[in-house]
Amino acid sequence: MKRWGEAFYDDDALTGADVVEQAQIAVVVADRFSHLRYWNSFARELFGFADGSDHTGMSLLDLGIHESDREHAAQLARRVLRGGTWEGTFAVIRGDAAWIHVRAQAVPLKDASGAVDGIVMFANEAMRSGRVEEQYGLLERVGDRLAGSLELDSTMRAVAEILVPQFADHCFIDLFDHERLVRRISVHSEGWTPPPGTWFDVGEEVRYPDRHFVYTAMRRVETVLVSDYAYADNAPSERSARVSEQVGLSSAIAAPLRARGELLGVLTLALSRLTPRQKTHYSGFDRDLVGAIASRVALAIDNARLFEEERSTALAFQNSLLPSSFPQFDGLSIAHRYVPAKPLETHGHGIQTQVGGDFYDVIPLSAGRVGIVVGDVEGRGPHAAAVMGQLRAALRAFAQADREPADILRELDEWVRRLGRPDGEGGMWVPSVSCLYLVYDAWSHELSYANAGHQAPLLIHDGDVEELALEVSDTLLGVRIKGVPSDDAIYHQADVTLPPGATLLLYTDGLVDRRPLGGAVDIERSLQRLFARVREVADKDVEQIAEAAVTAVPGEIDDDTALLVVRAHPGELAMEEGFFVAEAPTVGEARHLAASTFKNWGMDRDQAELACLLVSEIVTNVVIHATPHPVRREFTPEGVKDSAVSFDTGGLGGADDFDEDWSDLLEEAGQEPEPVTGTEFLLRLRRGASSVWVEVFDNDLRLPRIRSAGADDEGGRGLYLVDQLATRWGSRPTPDGKAVWFEVPLKGE
Numbered sequence: 001m002k003r004w005g006e007a008f009y010d011d012d013a014l015t016g017a018d019v020v021e022q023a024q025i026a027v028v029v030a031d032r033f034s035h036l037r038y039w040n041s042f043a044r045e046l047f048g049f050a051d052g053s054d055h056t057g058m059s060l061l062d063l064g065i066h067e068s069d070r071e072h073a074a075q076l077a078r079r080v081l082r083g084g085t086w087e088g089t090f091a092v093i094r095g096d097a098a099w100i101h102v103r104a105q106a107v108p109l110k111d112a113s114g115a116v117d118g119i120v121m122f123a124n125e126a127m128r129s130g131r132v133e134e135q136y137g138l139l140e141r142v143g144d145r146l147a148g149s150l151e152l153d154s155t156m157r158a159v160a161e162i163l164v165p166q167f168a169d170h171c172f173i174d175l176f177d178h179e180r181l182v183r184r185i186s187v188h189s190e191g192w193t194p195p196p197g198t199w200f201d202v203g204e205e206v207r208y209p210d211r212h213f214v215y216t217a218m219r220r221v222e223t224v225l226v227s228d229y230a231y232a233d234n235a236p237s238e239r240s241a242r243v244s245e246q247v248g249l250s251s252a253i254a255a256p257l258r259a260r261g262e263l264l265g266v267l268t269l270a271l272s273r274l275t276p277r278q279k280t281h282y283s284g285f286d287r288d289l290v291g292a293i294a295s296r297v298a299l300a301i302d303n304a305r306l307f308e309e310e311r312s313t314a315l316a317f318q319n320s321l322l323p324s325s326f327p328q329f330d331g332l333s334i335a336h337r338y339v340p341a342k343p344l345e346t347h348g349h350g351i352q353t354q355v356g357g358d359f360y361d362v363i364p365l366s367a368g369r370v371g372i373v374v375g376d377v378e379g380r381g382p383h384a385a386a387v388m389g390q391l392r393a394a395l396r397a398f399a400q401a402d403r404e405p406a407d408i409l410r411e412l413d414e415w416v417r418r419l420g421r422p423d424g425e426g427g428m429w430v431p432s433v434s435c436l437y438l439v440y441d442a443w444s445h446e447l448s449y450a451n452a453g454h455q456a457p458l459l460i461h462d463g464d465v466e467e468l469a470l471e472v473s474d475t476l477l478g479v480r481i482k483g484v485p486s487d488d489a490i491y492h493q494a495d496v497t498l499p500p501g502a503t504l505l506l507y508t509d510g511l512v513d514r515r516p517l518g519g520a521v522d523i524e525r526s527l528q529r530l531f532a533r534v535r536e537v538a539d540k541d542v543e544q545i546a547e548a549a550v551t552a553v554p555g556e557i558d559d560d561t562a563l564l565v566v567r568a569h570p571g572e573l574a575m576e577e578g579f580f581v582a583e584a585p586t587v588g589e590a591r592h593l594a595a596s597t598f599k600n601w602g603m604d605r606d607q608a609e610l611a612c613l614l615v616s617e618i619v620t621n622v623v624i625h626a627t628p629h630p631v632r633r634e635f636t637p638e639g640v641k642d643s644a645v646s647f648d649t650g651g652l653g654g655a656d657d658f659d660e661d662w663s664d665l666l667e668e669a670g671q672e673p674e675p676v677t678g679t680e681f682l683l684r685l686r687r688g689a690s691s692v693w694v695e696v697f698d699n700d701l702r703l704p705r706i707r708s709a710g711a712d713d714e715g716g717r718g719l720y721l722v723d724q725l726a727t728r729w730g731s732r733p734t735p736d737g738k739a740v741w742f743e744v745p746l747k748g749e
Contacts, residue, residue: 026102026123029109034060034077037118046102046125048094060119064092071261075221080106080119088222088291103288142293146300150307156185159297165189167289168269170249174206174214175257175265175301181206184265189275198243200236208236217254218266223291226252227281229270248273251281255294259302267294314382315340318356321389322562326362329370330688331442331573332566334362335546339510339561341380356560357384357433358508359392363399365439366730367693367741368686371399374506374564375435375454387419387431395437402732405437405450406493409477413452413491416478433477436506442568443575443686445498450491452477458534460503460545465535468496468504503542503567505534505549510561514553526553542567574601577684582623582698590619590683594694601687604747611744614726615683615694617718618740622681622698691727691743699737 020027026043030036036058039049047063049055065073076086086106102123109118145158160171164187173185183200200206208215212235217224229249235241252270256263269290271280318340326334341356357377365371373395377388394415398408412435420430436454440447453476459468472492498504512526533552537544542565549563576597580586594615598608682697706719722729722742729742 026121028060028063028121028123029118030060030077030121031118032081032116034119036060036063043123046094046123047092060121064094065090066093076104076106077119080108081116083108083116139289139292143296146296150304152301152304152308153184155300155304156297157187159293160185160187163187163269163293165275167286169247169272169274170268170270172200172268173257173265173297174200174268176263181265192247192274194243195239198237198239206236212236213252214254214266214268217256218263221256221258221263223253223255223287223294225282225284225287226254227283253282253287253290255290257294257298257301259298262302264298264301267297314385317382318385318560321385321392322359323361327364328690329362329364330368330691331569332370332440333542333569334567335542335565336360336362337546337550337561337563339550339557339563341510341557341560356380356510357388357431358510358560358562359388360506360562360564361392361396362564362566363396365399366402366732366739367684367695367743368443368688368691369439369441372438372440372504372506372564372566373399373435374457374508374562375433375452376508376510376562378432380560383421384431387416387433390419391415391433391435395435399437402730404493405439405448406491408437409435409450409452409474409491413477420478430478432479434508435477440498440566440568442570443573445500445502445568445570447496447498448493449496450474450493452491453479455507455509457507458505458531459498460505460534460538461499461501463535463538465531465538470494470496498568500570501568503538503545503565505545506564506566507549508560508562510557510559511549511563512553513559514555514557516555521555529553572689574687575685577682579680579682580619582679582681584623587616587619587623591616593683594685597685598692601692601746603692607692607744607747610725611692611694614722614742614744617721618694618696618742619681619683621704621718621740622696622700625700625702687746690746692746693741693743695739695741697734697737697739701733701737703731703733703738704740 014022021040023040024042026046027038027040028036028043029038036055039047039055043049060077061070061073073090076088079086085108086104088104090102090104092102102125104121104123106119106121108116109120111117142159142162145162146155156173160173164171169189171185171187172183174181175184176182183202183204183206186194186199186202188194194201213224213226229244229251235244249270249272252268254266254268257265257267267290269282271277271282319338322338323336326336338358338360357379358375359377360374361371363371363373373392375388375391377384377391391412395408395412398411403411412433416433417430420428423429433452434454435452436449436457437451438447438449449470449472451470451473453473456467456470456473459466471494474491512523512530513521514526515521530549530552533548534545537548540548546563546565549565550561576593578590578593580590591612595608595612598611603611679699681699682695684695684697686693686695704719706723726742726744729740731738731740
């Protein structure tokens, strides 16, 4: 055949057009604008063109070239149209959605004058030559490993361990970190390790000479084969070249790692004398194989980086909603842990499964008491985390107002209902939330709690571990009881006394709901493991207990975990209290009790005088405004009512008109004493490791408020002094009245 279309001399010979049409290689012709002008039958089959369809004029990029290789193809066209040639491998999605890798060679198409008029591309499916059949399985295993994980480092190392020693004696993966090329993977056969200071180690910045084959691969963005390394030059250093000679480096391939048009790094494989093998040099077929592997590795690295970025953002969001640390609580040691779920290695649910609704908190309350909470919002993803954040903020606000545990859960139940969202079927999806809220008094060891369907904490005491016996456990928050209006949802409250020095371990179900590799979740067995492991460290500090609990149950972490460990130290605490009749002379008696107690506790003299001054102010208010008869608060079907015992306000105004005018007390001092009415108040003093709390209990239901005293007023400045001089102060209702409290440091600054 002389020219296209001319026949052979034999009468039965094929024309040139017939030869091209029947050739078992794809032939594709495009014009200067990369528009298709010709393709043969093999090209139609290779690229999966629909039968009978006319693709004339279609862009060369529309052959099915994967989005990650489109820029690669554009570079091909530009180079060939400048008169050069090109050879490389493409990822192609056929018309039937099958994924293949195509090895292509492109040359310029010139007219009679020698001007480049288009592009001629010859293509075949990579690795279709039938050589080294086991290498097909190699590519399949690499693909399976890449599809099985989104964790960057473990994925890259697993790929390297597949390639070494089956296909190579040395595997390096270098990735760009901003402008620096950094070695991330360095794996060698037979456990060999390059001497220090020779080949680049993991974590080091890599610099290749300009003429080095790896640098050429990155610059040209194409796979480069060094079939005989003996002729390679420009090693990174003399020591590197010497080690290469010592191990007998014989052949190498460098393939650029490129995704979405961005060069991510380079994959380098090499053969040496470390492993006895029949084949000691790579061929063009091996180059195609490595190019195909590199394209898959690049996509996996790009996806893993995107996943890591999204995961880091999600975890930062999650952690911002949880307390990173707690202040020092007198008489308590606290350890906490949050463990995110890791479903990427198990179910592949993606980034949504990386955040959840597990939460915990320790809230400072009045007079050294603390509120302890642990809970779990149904579901996963940003919505569950957002619900958790709002719920925790609401709970903290309710708790710091010194609400009772049952009242707080009732408020939270209503709050959760307001956080629902449309379910797409005309209804409203409301998340269900388990929540255990406890109020712990370290001085009395009393624990008041309300429980919305959360598992009981573990009680650790005297080397033994058991579940804390909770008398009440009500329905989850947000779950409407059938036939019961939401307004009538009832949460109960109970008390339990803990032994001195006891430790509580509160946790969410992710701690025990873990799936062993190749097995199923067994909660009973997981609890046994947890109890046994915690029992081993029962006498250790809270941090060691928390760490032991987190690692007690092995297996895949399919659900996030929140954990709190709280231990009381009664040796740091002390308490003194006394009852006094609500009369003017008892102000001095109360102050005397406080002064002697502060002295016994070793309180700084200046701090003790300050605290005694504030005791006088609080007690004086109680004496002025104490009710002559106890009044009890009752809950009735008509609402909250106080007992209907009437009393003389003594000119103080209505029951809600509470102020600090001392004129009544001054008038009483100048009058004849009246018979004692029997009204008493309780002064309670608490000492911690660094603070002192003072509480005054009386039978008056009215909570105090700071008033603005006029320039000529003789009183009205007591609570203002308390507010200015105390570290914290507040008041809370009690079943019989109220308690007013304040906190001051034990030692002066």
